[in-house]
Amino acid sequence: MDAGRRISYILSDKTSKQKKTKNISYIEFERNNEQNIMVSLSGHILGADFPEEFKDWVKSDLDKLIDSNIIYKVTNQRAYSALKSFSGIDNIIIATDYDREGELIGVEALKFIEPGYTNIRRAKFSALTSQEVKDAFDNLLDVNYGLADSAKAREEIDLLWGAVLTRFFSVTSNRLWKDFISVGRVQTPTLALIVEREEEITSFVPEKYFVINVTFNKGIDFQGVYEKNIKDEDEANKIFNAINGNDGIVKSYKNEKKEVYKPPPFSTTDFLREASRIGVTPSNAMKIAEKLYMSGLISYPRTDNTVYQRSIPLKSIAKKFEGTEFDNEAKMVLGQEKIYPSRGKVETTDHPPIYPVSYPKKALTGAYKNIYELIVRRFLATLYKNAVIEKSDADIDIKGYNFKSSGEKIIDNGWFDIYKYRKLREYKLPELVIGETVKGKKWNMEEKYTEPPKRYDVASLLKLMESLNLGTKSTRHDIIQKLNDRNFATGNPLRPTPLGIGFIKSITTIDSDIAKPDMTAELEKEMDKIAENQKKLDDVVNDSRNMLHSALKGFRGNKEEIKETITSYANKGDSIGTCPLDGGEISLIKFRNFSKIKCSTEGCKINFNLNATGLVQMTDKRCDVCSLPIIKIIRKGQSPEYRCVDPNCEYNRKKLSIGKCPSDGGDLIIRQSRYGKRFLGCSNYPKCTVTYPLPQKGVIMPTGEICRYCGAPLLIMVNGKRKWKFCPNMKCEYNRKDKVEKSESENK
């Protein structure tokens, strides 16, 4: 159930009714003997844009674009027509999310309701619980126009900087249309983080160091590690020779009980990180969470909040899991004398943390089951007790050198019994007495190397973006996806592409905030001033326009360098091997919709387009037809594909051929239609127009057999575990007769 339906359902004591005419959908309900209409908005209704005259990227003057007025276009037609359709309204209550963007969405809606009334109020609730919603509508507030303006400033400044710099970098590097260079307040600093990390890794010089450790024994074996890592080999040898073969004397020993705190309630970022620990990617986890929310199983999944509001009936929710597979866990939680939920650092007023709302009537399966279970276990864990461990630490001396030993013993497993994704580990250390001698058993010196920092994976990047305040709970994973789609970064862990590196190098030629998280921080300050009526929307946007003029001036001064940097990096591509013809370097240069394979030697034949997704490698093999090299394309979960590097070579056509055309004997080839659907077509097109439709999913293989009814080649289809033979001619009798005969004979 969406938010609008839930609110009206609560306010009307479950008597609300959904109404739908041709274009308009709304909800009617009665409350306190008054008729109400509820219109669900679902996001912004208006979007900022520039006037038509600035349509052409190459011809538009960017300084004029900066000073242009910003127009607003309807982007949510459904909400717009619903709002437009009513008249004779006495009161308006805005009940959007209680945050900056929510306030703006509400104010956008006011624009489209018949004017002429004065009574506009605002409902403030932070969870869609019965109590909160009813209280909110009994205690209405005023609309906060300043808050809405602060969001509008954000929107206009993002459009101005984004559009102006996107156009500047795209036009300057001559990468237009699908290959444009996208610049934005959130995406560009995020890409810069990925590029900076890659540079740290490539410039990293490993350093050698030595670790000395000793296995001691007192009843049981335990480890002591020399207190320092030693860089100097001579010093390491000196220490090792001194301690080797000797016993130790206990210099200090202490042990104390420590609590291991239970985790805070789930925010979106924490949820996505934990989901990726159990093997579900953030975008998948988000999709699943949205579906669970829509089916009423969990609360709203987009939230920064990590503190349960008082209105959430924690105990009665925990009760819902009695008698389910979480029976034990629920009873553990409910068996406590009092329940003290954990609290995180962030507390917001728009939504509760993510928690389960109900137990599914129909059992969930696959990733849905795992994600739901994660949310349930997290919820119950936040209501249970902290774990307790006994931590012991000792200093042990051998010949004047200090070794550290430590141990951890579980006293009470606490919440770890519920949240099975984490485990407490025990490290044994016997009880020691200061001054006693412990026997040495093994003495060891190890040579190690310092390691470069790790690349960010999607989970750690989400966390970092959150701490730098880049993006919001709803947009962060989209931004990472965008960097992927725009050919700036790839894979997980994320690496920048040559284009990504070249672009960041070129944008950091001048010291502009657009590549740093600072721009968001500054914007936040200005937005707060607007919200508190200390500054006006237009003044803030105009200040930003002036900063943009001067940033643009700076970039213009480096135009040649920017062009050179981006093109040289983008054209360098990734090296995928050496050229078997002349020993040159073969590069794969990626564009948004295709790639180029090119040899570094001037005049070399190898300079072809490549239409393929997946990892491309050179092989030593040569094509039988044209003797150019064969390339290998690797895709996840599929056997590798081999192709001649020349896309027009006969070798590739034969390989793709799935049989002969019954009309003229040409090759039937799997092709893609304009709309992305695959079909079989004759290689003699346009002379021969024979085509056959194909199933859109699964692997299609030739059989070499010919259909005895229509002469088309018979094919085998493999989709998951199922596998069947068919004739691509849908009307052919083969599919009715021969297929039936076969399955009957299998039944015998």
Place this chain on the structure above:
DNA sequence: GCAAGGTC
């Protein structure tokens, strides 16, 4: 065609 922010 541009951004980032909402969201069935």
